[in-house]
Amino acid sequence: MSRPESPKTLADWQALAASLTSEKGLETRAYIDDAFVDADSGETFTTINPATGEALAEVASCDAADAELAVGHARAAFEAGEWSRLAPGRRKKVLLRLADLLEAHKHELALLDTLDMGKPVASSLGDMAGAIACFRYQAECIDKLYGEVAPTGEEALALVLREPLGVVASIVPWNFPLMMTSWKVAPALAAGNSVILKPSEKSPLSALRLAALAREAGLPRGVFQVLPGFGHTVGQALALSMGVDCLAFTGSTGVGKQLMQYAGQSNLKRVYLECGGKSPNIVFADCKDLTRVAKHAASAIFHNQGEVCIAGSRLLVENSIREAFIDQVLVAAKRMQPGDPLDPDSFMGAIVDEAQYRRILGYIEKGREEGARLRVGGEPLEGPGLFIPPTVFDGVTPEMAIGREEIFGPVLSVFGFDSEEQAVAMANDSVYGLAAGLWSQDIDRIMRVTRRLHSGQVFVNNWAGGDQTMPFGGVKQSGNGRDKSHHSLEEYSELKSVWISLSS
Ligand code: NAD
Numbered sequence: 036m037s038r039p040e041s042p043k044t045l046a047d048w049q050a051l052a053a054s055l056t057s058e059k060g061l062e063t064r065a066y067i068d069d070a071f072v073d074a075d076s077g078e079t080f081t082t083i084n085p086a087t088g089e090a091l092a093e094v095a096s097c098d099a100a101d102a103e104l105a106v107g108h109a110r111a112a113f114e115a116g117e118w119s120r121l122a123p124g125r126r127k128k129v130l131l132r133l134a135d136l137l138e139a140h141k142h143e144l145a146l147l148d149t150l151d152m153g154k155p156v157a158s159s160l161g162d163m164a165g166a167i168a169c170f171r172y173q174a175e176c177i178d179k180l181y182g183e184v185a186p187t188g189e190e191a192l193a194l195v196l197r198e199p200l201g202v203v204a205s206i207v208p209w210n211f212p213l214m215m216t217s218w219k220v221a222p223a224l225a226a227g228n229s230v231i232l233k234p235s236e237k238s239p240l241s242a243l244r245l246a247a248l249a250r251e252a253g254l255p256r257g258v259f260q261v262l263p264g265f266g267h268t269v270g271q272a273l274a275l276s277m278g279v280d281c282l283a284f285t286g287s288t289g290v291g292k293q294l295m296q297y298a299g300q301s302n303l304k305r306v307y308l309e310c311g312g313k314s315p316n317i318v319f320a321d322c323k324d325l326t327r328v329a330k331h332a333a334s335a336i337f338h339n340q341g342e343v344c345i346a347g348s349r350l351l352v353e354n355s356i357r358e359a360f361i362d363q364v365l366v367a368a369k370r371m372q373p374g375d376p377l378d379p380d381s382f383m384g385a386i387v388d389e390a391q392y393r394r395i396l397g398y399i400e401k402g403r404e405e406g407a408r409l410r411v412g413g414e415p416l417e418g419p420g421l422f423i424p425p426t427v428f429d430g431v432t433p434e435m436a437i438g439r440e441e442i443f444g445p446v447l448s449v450f451g452f453d454s455e456e457q458a459v460a461m462a463n464d465s466v467y468g469l470a471a472g473l474w475s476q477d478i479d480r481i482m483r484v485t486r487r488l489h490s491g492q493v494f495v496n497n498w499a500g501g502d503q504t505m506p507f508g509g510v511k512q513s514g515n516g517r518d519k520s521h522h523s524l525e526e527y528s529e530l531k532s533v534w535i536s537l538s539s
Pocket of ligand 1: 206207208209210211215233234235236264265266267269270271272274285286287288290291293309310311312343344345441443469508509513514
């Protein structure tokens with residue numbers, strides 16, 4: 036079958052998928068030092084396409100032995116200095132080449148993510164644009180980040196140098212596989228570190244393809260390695276390793292808490308966490324164009340099947356417009372039905388795996404039991420794939436599980452409020468603080484509420500706006516790190532103070 040270079044239709048994507056999943060098209064081994072190898076144990080795990088239930092590939096299942104090996108190579112590469120001490124402008128060239136290679140292979144990479152975790156291919160292509168932009172931005176930053184000369188007297192020259200940390204282990208989730216990877220890997224590499232990537236066991240394929248492209252781009256051996264496998268095996272080994280200087284994690288709050296403990300039990304490595312959320316989206320009665328805002332509110336939760344850390348999963352609506360507004364949200368939700376992820380027109384795809392599917396359906400059941408009013412959805416589609424339609428509950432209260440806990444699926448919980456004060460209190464009544472949105476035309480109110488929201492990011496009259504120039508991350512139990520922007524590059528470097536005595 037011929038392989039479409041630039042797929043556009045469902046048939047094109049199906050043809051590309053068939054060519055990729057043929058036995059020789061897919062790399063499934065770990066990438067250690069500068070070679071693709073089986074796991075030391077020889078073990079593998081199966082990655083499954085959740086839209087069809089079919090097995091995609093057997094992937095190397097790394098464990099502590101592979102972690103130790105990779106950490107040794109990473110350290111050796113760091114000390115050798117071929118990358119860590121390379122002039123920033125030359126590191127930039129290699130990373131820009133990698134960005135070009137990602138661009139050249141974006142269809143294939145997008146497809147791997149879609150097949151692995153079920154998201155619509157149009158959305159995966161959007162992720163690729165984000166990943167490529169991230170590599171380009173971080174590459175461009177490298178030779179623009181200065182150290183400092185401290186303002187001392189003439190008896191000394193005092194320098195504050197920025198140096199790479201050493202070995203960085205990046206542990207990432209499955210919901211935006213390559214994009215989350217790029218947010219971690221690009222700045223860490225740009226800063227001169229050696230990076231070991233552990234992709235999610237639910238979406239390892241694009242990470243392995245990235246390894247091959249990184250080699251082609253010219254990253255020296257040992258500087259970038261990929262260890263597929265499970266969290267409790269290879270992930271834990273990396274987190275406990277005495278040879279890892281920094282853990283850069285995106286994933287659930289529960290695992291984030293474990294990683295901090297592992298750091299305490301081992302070498303006090305830096306731990307940057309990007310964790311979960313239950314983000315409030317506040318709609319005031321004075322917002323402009325109810326229909327448009329309702330569409331955004333629906334897409335804020337149903338995009339990527341609701342499997343989004345910043346999903347606008349708590350919709351807070353001023354009671355005076357609540358009924359009319361919910362009607363519009365329901366209209367929008369009904370148009371966002373899940374479909375074949377390979378169809379470029381699908382807005383939603385399949386849920387990542389059986390466990391997540393059961394978890395989401397469990398929350399829907401709980402919502403019914405707790406007395407919330409189910410307005411639309413609630414029933415999964417007929418198999419074989421794992422599809423759940425947009426589901427909206429109204430009359431949710433902060434005590435209900437669906438009002439407090441991260442569901443990570445297409446389930447919207449709607450609350451009503453009567454005053455600005457009440458809206459802010461409800462929005463902040465969460466252990467999370469990743470994102471928040473507000474819709475209003477009153478600039479005084481916008482700034483008052485924005486300043487009072489406990490949140491790493493606030494979207495005003497939009498949801499999820501941002502680009503590479505803006506840091507991304509949360510407060511409270513949503514984590515402590517910041518991805519993207521020059522702030523993330525700074526996180527991957529250490530300050531060294533140098534005091535040089537001078538004679539007059
Ligand atoms: P998860 O925490 O289950 O897994 C994330 C990664 O950690 C995976 O690679 C997993 O294998 C690994 N892991 C699991 N247990 C581990 C352990 N004991 N030691 C070391 N590694 C371990 O999360 P997930 O289900 O993959 O992703 C969904 C979660 O990620 C949601 O909570 C979501 O909000 C969060 N997320 C946050 C952001 C953000 O930027 N804040 C972005 C995307 C996803």
